Amino acid sequence: MGDSIPTVDDVVAADPDISFDGEQLSILSQDSTVQVLPWPVCFLYAGRPAFSIMxxxxxxxxxxxxxxxMADRFNQQAANFxxxxxxxxQGGFCPPSSG
Incomplete structure (x- = not known):
């Protein structure tokens, strides 16, 4: 299991301050008076694209x-899995998987 890529559901489920609706990830404690827009980001695991989110x-x-x-927080949870x-x-969407 140590070399498999954790899923977004794995890492988000362990953090009650993060919400993920299948497409967009939000920090639940963010200031509601600040206008926010969705931006693409790519999470990599061991340098390989793991998942893209908005x-x-x-x-x-x-x-x-x-x-x-959030990657730092995910890393704190990684050992639990x-x-x-x-x-x-990194910014932007992850490149398409070649496999």
Missing amino acids: LNAPSPELALLTARQ GHQPLMTA
């Missing part, structure tokens, strides 16, 4: 910052 944020830069913070903490994030 992350609600005020700007693409803040979406990426939030995604990287038998995975190494190798999750990272």
